[in-house]
Amino acid sequence: MNRTRFAPSPTGPLHLGHAFAALTAAKLAGPGQFLLRIEDIDQSRCRPEYEALIAEDLHWLGLDWPLPVMRQSDxxxxxxxxxxxxxxxxxxxxxxxxxxxxxxxxxxxxxxxxxxxxxxxxxxxxxxxxxxxxxxxxxxxxxxxxxxxxxxxxxxxxxxxxxxxxxxxxxxxxxxxxxxxxxxxxxxxxxxxxxxxxxxxxxxxxxxxxxxxxxxxxxxxxxxxxxxxxxxxxxxxxxxxHRLIRNDQGKRLAKRDDARALRLYREGGMSAAEIRHSLGF
The missing domain is CATH 3.40.50.620 (HUPs)
Known part of the structure; x- marks a missing residue:
């Protein structure tokens, strides 16, 4: 039984690369357990609103995890x-x-x-x-x-x-x-x-x-x-x-790539199923 985790930093919105990483971890957990962990040791850059958005985006993608969530700051x-x-x-x-x-x-x-x-x-x-x-x-x-x-x-x-x-x-x-x-x-x-x-x-x-x-x-x-x-x-x-999700210029997505933020896809009317399919899930 695999136990996997997705461990983002709440320093910006999740993008397509994060979605691929989270979905990969959840898929490979299989019948085991998928965990969410918040990597917030850099308190100067971490924001509570981004942590809330992480949970919202992941739930929208159809993912769930046990509570409480581990936070590095604790x-x-x-x-x-x-x-x-x-x-x-x-x-x-x-x-x-x-x-x-x-x-x-x-x-x-x-x-x-x-x-x-x-x-x-x-x-x-x-x-x-x-x-x-x-x-x-x-x-x-x-x-x-x-x-x-x-x-x-x-x-x-x-x-x-x-x-x-x-x-x-x-x-x-x-x-x-x-x-x-x-x-x-x-x-x-x-x-x-x-x-x-x-x-x-x-x-x-x-x-x-x-x-x-x-x-x-x-x-x-x-x-x-x-x-x-x-x-x-x-x-x-x-x-x-796993492989990396890249932009049209072949560069790895970063949090500054707001155009590919999951929040914007959701607000634009794209479904979670469409996002999952576009990423190969």
């Missing part, structure tokens, strides 16, 4: 406990670098090469890696020391099978590729107490998610999540990375 103690566990293992460090600092470090003449782009953007150059958690302050982010984390697991890399993209053929990154191509990712952003990578891992475990469904643009993030699951002794779910 789960900061759980994320802190995970951070504390990783800190006790000596795998984290505080980082005071701003984006401009990172750009400047990566563009220094001695680097001599174009920055490597990982799942979170340019791979962090390790400027603050020497710092101790004892020095952490309220304006610091918290990063994972990738090399130490891999050493702790005594692993030569991270592998996983995807149920949609090349099923049966393992996706693999070596330890060196994890270090050079992903790097020391942020586990807690300043002012938030967590990050997407940490919270999604902790929440999936708490909700007993057995099959993670999400867009193939997050395929590289899965290596990070499996690493964290193993470090925190959490269950590793199965993964299904």
């Amino acid at each position: 789960r900061l103690p759980a994320y802190q406990a995970a951070l504390d566990r990783l800190a006790e293992l000596g795998l984290t460090y505080p980082c005071e670098c701003r984006r401009a600092d990172i750009r400047a470090a990566l563009s220094a003449p001695q680097e001599g090469a174009e920055p490597v782009i990982g799942p979170d953007g340019p791979v962090y150059p390790g400027t603050c890696r020497h710092r101790s958690m004892a020095d952490a302050g309220p304006d610091d982010a918290i990063r994972l020391n990738m090399a130490r984390a891999l050493d702790h697991l005594a692993t030569d890399g991270i592998s996983f099978d995807d149920e949609n993209i090349a099923p049966g053929i393992p996706h693999h990154l070596s330890a060196e590729q994890m270090i050079s191509g992903i790097g020391d990712v942020v586990l807690a952003r300043r002012g938030m107490g967590t990050s997407y990578h940490l919270s999604v891992v902790v929440d999936d475990a708490a909700q007993g998610i057995t099959l993670v469904t999400r867009g193939k643009d997050l395929l590289d993030s899965t290596y990070i999540h499996i690493l964290l699951q193993r470090l925190l002794d959490l269950p590793v779910p199965r993964y299904h990375h």
Whole structure:
């Protein structure tokens, strides 16, 4: 019995890409359970009216889920406990670098090469890696020391099978590729107490998610999540990375693509059945 989830952020209206993701998760849950989770750790951008609209749009599409809905803003103690566990293992460090600092470090003449782009953007150059958690302050982010984390697991890399993209053929990154191509990712952003990578891992475990469904643009993030699951002794779910819904120019839909907001289709007289059919359901 699969347990899946759809986990939007209430920072804008849902669009066709969100509809496809939610319908995919519900379909793959089968006779199991489909959950809704609200990813609202960025309180500066989240709005209650968007959360209400998320529920309205999903119900209109014919989806339902058990209550109460999990909200990340209610789960900061759980994320802190995970951070504390990783800190006790000596795998984290505080980082005071701003984006401009990172750009400047990566563009220094001695680097001599174009920055490597990982799942979170340019791979962090390790400027603050020497710092101790004892020095952490309220304006610091918290990063994972990738090399130490891999050493702790005594692993030569991270592998996983995807149920949609090349099923049966393992996706693999070596330890060196994890270090050079992903790097020391942020586990807690300043002012938030967590990050997407940490919270999604902790929440999936708490909700007993057995099959993670999400867009193939997050395929590289899965290596990070499996690493964290193993470090925190959490269950590793199965993964299904689905195709992305794109606009007429071939770009992935974003929340700023208001012309494709579900609310506008609904208000324009299109039925939920027509939306589902247009997306292949």
